[in-house]
Amino acid sequence: MSPSTSVAPATLTxxxxxxxxxxxxxAAQATAYGKCILATYTDVQKDICKAEFEQFGRCMRDAMKRNW
Known part of the structure; x- marks a missing residue:
């Protein structure tokens, strides 16, 4: 059986x-976060890219009009 490819528009929106x-x-915040991860992935430390992640998350919440 193949999975159904039809998705309700309300679900896809x-x-x-x-x-x-x-x-x-x-995109700018995502790029900054990605560059931080790329620059520090060999020296993993907790919260090393926290500021960039928070900026990206804030932008996403504002864009999605949601407060998670």
């Missing part, structure tokens, strides 16, 4: 908004 927010709206 949040996913589309999330994808757009993470790749377009918050």
């Amino acid at each position: 949040p996913l589309k908004r999330f994808a757009k927010a993470s790749t377009t709206t918050c």
Whole structure:
């Protein structure tokens, strides 16, 4: 059996908004976080990229209009 490819539009809308927010709206914050991870992945420490992650998360919450 193949999985159904039809998805209700109401279900897909949040996913589309999330994808757009993470790749377009918050691209600068995502890039800063990614660069921090890339620069420090060999020296893993707790909260090493915390500031960048918080900025990215704040941007995503604002873009998605949600407070998680």
